[in-house]
Amino acid sequence: MTIVSYSIEGRRDYGFVIDKSELIPRYFVEDILKERLPRDLKRFLVDSELVDLVKASPESVRVETIPLSSVHLEPPIKNPGKIVRMALNYIDHVEELGASPPEEIVFFLKPSTSLVGPMDPIVKPKIVKKLDYEGELAVVIGIKAKDLEPDEAYFHVFGYTVLNDVTARDFQFRDGLWRGWTMSKCFDTFAPLGPWIVSRDEIEDPHNLRIITKVNKEIRQNSNTSRMIFKIPEIISYVSQIMTLEPGDIIATGTPAGVGHVREEWLLKEGDIVEVWIENIKAIRNQVLKTD
């Protein structure tokens, strides 16, 4: 099942993607199944009976579809309780930084106000001089999770999507001084997300997906999720011992090698188009605009 959030003339809703090009709106599935589907996607994700019912009937609800090209794609989850993001979680990224692999998980939060849709602009504020990209696989939580063991973790995952963990490097470091992850990544529009959520059952192995980031069609990051240091079950287990994970929460699993941080000429400029593609999910594509 692939779930997309979209808006038409400012009215936001969600639906189910067919053939990667069409969507069946939520309300149409309701009519066919004679079942109410909650308007709030977070309430749908947690209702596994309803999810199974919709999954079982894609053919019967195919009657009426809307081309994806005719709607505005929204971030699949608009108001996640939190966006958890991993630091230094790809072995190739650790190597390019000349760092040692972390022995323990380190994570930070990104605010939901940083989210934008999969094709929306990234706005570069005037005060930011060093704008960078980080292509990442993001996990979407379906069922509330607290104090999990790693082998219980996948049951709580609804599915996967793509995130660009956009970063202002000059707010991460300034004159050699560490300024922190939060400030550098919390700007509005610094979390393009989407283009949709692919449910867990349709991704055979989330640790064997190619991940590619291009800037103006030139490949910058080219890796595989197999290079993650801490795998998804360990991450979820660890985070769930610190805080409750709730339906719709997002966990960005870290970025591979190839960021602009270590090659300043690769930092993003106004007009650049950044594309993050992950195998079996698809791509988000965002243009960098500057504020007036």
Ligand code: MG
């Ligand atoms: Mg990151």
